[in-house]
Amino acid sequence: MSSVTSPAQIAATLTELWSPRVIAEVDDAYIKVARVHGTLAWHSHADEDELFMVLKGRLAIEMEDRTVELGAGELFVVPKGVRHNPVANEECHILLIERKSTRHTGDVVTDKTRSLDEQLRPVA
Template structure:
């Protein structure tokens, strides 16, 4: 039997921005939570879709063909290969669902890039 996880409480407990943590697994996907503020980096994931669910706050996802605005409870799937940059004007709590092969900042590396080992650390 799996453990019950409060995604909201796990996200609230995070002390680092833009440092997702794995809170569960479903088949070949990780369920992650993150606390974000500011801008991550424009990047893409060539072979993986990425689901963003806003737990608290507001997130804008900037893409080459426009942006989407997400409020609490909203979710959006960035299709594989689409260059995107998540931006939070104020602190925002997220749940992410990604294949286990998805690199944090996709095809770019910045000071905000986190390895899978870092994402697997306990909350």
């Protein structure tokens, strides 16, 4: 049975930056939240779209042909195959919706890359 969840409250409790945590699942997708600040990494997801929604703060999503700026309550879907780099100049809380097959930073591995096991850890 499902339970009521507050993505904004859960994101506010996170202590690690750029470490998404799975808070729910719908069919073949995970709903994740993350606390972010700074730059993640240029990467793409060859076979999956990625939805970003800002819960608090501002997020820029750099792409090769443009940059999208999101404020609280706004969302944007990065289409599959599009190289992108999320950037938060100040602390930002985000909600992500991704297929369960989506790797955190695509085929790029950095010190910020998180495995699915890390993302599935219980939130305190």
